[in-house]
Amino acid sequence: MRAALLLACLAPLAALAAEPGYVRVPAGQFATVLAYEDAPGPRRIDAFEMMARPVSNADFQAFVRSHPQWRRDRVSPLLAGHGYLEHWATRDKPASGAQAGQPVTHVSWFAASAYCSAQGARLPRWIEWEYAAAADERRRDARRDPAWRERILAWYAEPATRPLPASGAGAPNAYGLRDLHGVVWEWTDDHASLLVSADNRDQGDPDKARFCGAGALSVADREQYAVLMRVALLSSLEAADSTSLLGFRCVKDVR
Amino acid sequence: MNALHRLFCLLALAPAMAVAAAGTPPDSIFRVDPPMTDARMQHFALEDRRGHPQIVSMFYTSCAFTCPMLIDAIKGVRAELDPGERARLSITLVTLDPARDTPAKLARTAHERDLDPPAWTLAAPAARDVRLLAGLLGIRYRALADGDFNHTTALILLDAEGRIVARTERVGGRPDPAFVAAVRRALQ
Numbered sequence: 001m002r003a004a005l006l007l008a009c010l011a012p013l014a015a016l017a018a019e020p021g022y023v024r025v026p027a028g029q030f031a032t033v034l035a036y037e038d039a040p041g042p043r044r045i046d047a048f049e050m051m052a053r054p055v056s057n058a059d060f061q062a063f064v065r066s067h068p069q070w071r072r073d074r075v076s077p078l079l080a081g082h083g084y085l086e087h088w089a090t091r092d093k094p095a096s097g098a099q100a101g102q103p104v105t106h107v108s109w110f111a112a113s114a115y116c117s118a119q120g121a122r123l124p125r126w127i128e129w130e131y132a133a134a135a136d137e138r139r140r141d142a143r144r145d146p147a148w149r150e151r152i153l154a155w156y157a158e159p160a161t162r163p164l165p166a167s168g169a170g171a172p173n174a175y176g177l178r179d180l181h182g183v184v185w186e187w188t189d190d191h192a193s194l195l196v197s198a199d200n201r202d203q204g205d206p207d208k209a210r211f212c213g214a215g216a217l218s219v220a221d222r223e224q225y226a227v228l229m230r231v232a233l234l235s236s237l238e239a240a241d242s243t244s245l246l247g248f249r250c251v252k253d254v255r
Numbered sequence: 256m257n258a259l260h261r262l263f264c265l266l267a268l269a270p271a272m273a274v275a276a277a278g279t280p281p282d283s284i285f286r287v288d289p290p291m292t293d294a295r296m297q298h299f300a301l302e303d304r305r306g307h308p309q310i311v312s313m314f315y316t317s318c319a320f321t322c323p324m325l326i327d328a329i330k331g332v333r334a335e336l337d338p339g340e341r342a343r344l345s346i347t348l349v350t351l352d353p354a355r356d357t358p359a360k361l362a363r364t365a366h367e368r369d370l371d372p373p374a375w376t377l378a379a380p381a382a383r384d385v386r387l388l389a390g391l392l393g394i395r396y397r398a399l400a401d402g403d404f405n406h407t408t409a410l411i412l413l414d415a416e417g418r419i420v421a422r423t424e425r426v427g428g429r430p431d432p433a434f435v436a437a438v439r440r441a442l443q
Contacts, residue, residue, distance in 0.1 A: 039400040076286045078391055109390060189386065193397035193405075239390030 019059060019119060020168070022049035022252060023176040028140070030131045033224040034194070034231065045131045050124065051249035053168030053178045054103035054186065055115060057094040060085075063115050064092050070111055079110040081240040101166040103184045103247040109239040112187045116250035123189035124251040126234070130227060133180040135173040143224060152226040155182040181226070184247040185233055194235040283417035284391055289384035291349065294361035299378045301347060301417060308420075308441035309345040311411045313394045315352035316364040321408045321426065326368055328426040329410060333374075335435045340442045346375045349388060351396050351404050353379040393422070410434060414441050 024047065031042040064070050064085075071092055072085040085106050089095040107115075109123075116122050124132070136142035143149070170179040180186075237246075279285050285302040293299040301311065310329055314322040326348075333341050348370070350356035361377040364370070370377060380388055389396055396406035412421040412434065421437030 036400075038403075077282045078284065078287060110387070113387070190397070192386070192390065192395040238393060 020051040020053050020055065020249070022121075023052045024049050024254065025128075025132050025175050025177075028131070030127070030134070030141075032127055032130055033143075033227050034126075043127075045127060047254040048124070048128055049252040049254060050128070050132055050175075050177055051121075051251070052172070052176060054184060054247045054249045055112075056101055056167040057088070057104045058100040060104040060107065060115065061092060061094060061100065063118060067114070067118060068092075070114060075111070077240070079240060080108040080242065081238075083242050083244075084108060084111065087244070098163070098166075102164040103167040103179070105164075105184055105244050105247045106242045107187075107246070107248065108242045109187050109191060109237070111242075112248040113189070115248075119250055121250035121252045123187055123248060125190050126188040126194060126231070128251060129180075129186065129188050132173075132175060132177055133227075135175055135177070137171055138174055140174050149224070149226065152181045156226065156229060184245050185230060185243075187246065187248040188234060191234040191237060192239065194231050280416050280418055282419075284413060284419070285417035287387070287391060288417075289380050289387055291378035291380045292358060293376055293378045294358050294365050295372075296358045299376060301413065304345045304347065304376075304413075305417065306415050307343050307345055308415055308438065309347050309413050310438070311347045311349065311392060311413055312409060313349045313351050313389060313392065313396070313406065314408075315350050315404055316356050316360050317352070317402070318404065321406075323368075324426045325408050325410075326370070328430065331430040332410070332435055332438060335430055336438070336442075340439065341374070343442050344374070344438065346370070348375070348377045350377070350379045351385055351389070351406060353382050353385065355402070392419075412437055412441060 027047040028045055029042045030045050068074060070080075072080070072088070073091045075084060083106055085091075087095060087099070087106050094100045113123055134141045134143050136145070136148050139145075165183060167183075168178045170182060172178050173180065233246075237243075285300075285305065288300045288302050291299045301309070310332065312325055312329070314325055316322075329346055333344065333346075336344065350361065356379050358379070361379065365375060365377050388394075392409070392411050394407045394409060396404050398404055407424065408426050409422055409424045410426070410431075411419055414420045420441055421434050423431040423434040425431040425434070
């Protein structure tokens with residue numbers, strides 16, 4: 001009943017814009033570059049399905065039209081702070097056809113979560129995002145390759161003023177996922193759990209009074225700067241924040 | 256899609272979205288307000304405390320170190336108030352661990368720590384709404400491998416209309432005087 005209801009509700013969305021397709025990411029063992037005291041070493045990642053490309057402005061437009069409580073003129077400031085969808089021409093329309101195809105940015109974590117929830121999906125956990133993004137075009141884990149690391153880092157050196165490419169324009173990685181690197185930052189469901197100070201020097205002295213329990217976090221692999229920059233950015237954000245380079249994609253659990 | 260169908264879909268797809276009363280300020284938590292279950296197995300929402308200020312925090316009952324301090328800190332703030340003020344201030348403790356913090360478990364903690372209604376409410380949101388609530392309250396947490404949680408320990412003051420008006424992360428020693436002053440102001 002509920003599934004049928006969801007389908008009936010989602011059908012009108014499909015008419016407005018084709019939702020990005022999902023790609024299966026198989027289960028595997030994976031060592032995050034973050035060092036968790038409570039869970040050292042590689043861990044098993046369950047299989048999941050991930051959107052093949054970031055959610056575009058057109059995709060998000062369809063969502064906003066069917067869920068007007070997420071329009072910039074209606075949304076609670078608690079759920080989307082200053083700057084939410086400010087790049088659009090109107091409250092429910094991107095500024096141009098070109099912008100419609102670009103990854104949506106200026107979206108808060110609450111808005112991204114609500115979008116995924118409406119698709120019967122969710123935001124990826126950090127570990128899932130990192131696992132999927134460790135792949136290059138041929139290998140599922142390219143992180144040991146200095147050339148690949150350099151390629152990713154090069155993006156961070158580019159000025160942020162250049163227009164975004166269309167979502168999905170990048171080459172697919174070994175799973176068939178596009179644009180995990182080189183286009184936008186992406187929200188994760190647990191961005192607020194990364195608990196990494198933006199300044200890595202603080203990590204030797206976690207503030208025990210502010211946080212309950214152990215589980216201090218540090219960095220296991222200092223060579224993975226590009227990934228660490230993402231962690232620093234994500235952990236510095238509040239859930240209502242949005243930025244001009246922060247978008248998202250959704251994942252679904254595999255049953 | 257007709258208007259009725261649209262409304263129906265809105266409700267079906269957004270279970271966490273409360274339908275706030277008219278006149279609720281745009282920045283009120285009551286506009287979002289995920290449904291919870293309290294220690295008496297009753298439905299509970301933050302909006303149930305509308306009309307009175309409340310201190311809200313997130314915790315979990317099996318927490319051995321900081322959460323008892325958190326409760327002591329809230330008791331410390333209450334002790335600074337006169338009886339009339341104390342009677343008008345509600346306390347809402349929301350668990351980060353709804354899987355293990357059943358109503359019975361919440362009730363046991365309430366009993367052991369003398370967290371009696373009507374002043375105190377211990378409540379559990381649906382698992383899918385924990386991050387939403389934590390995001391609204393600016394509380395960061397991570398579930399650890401051993402079942403503990405690493406989380407921000409903070410007292411958040413909501414005014415009678417559900418707006419966040421003060422916050423403190425001071426939980427050891429004397430109550431934060433700025434926070435106590437904010438509580439007094441909200442109670443006036």
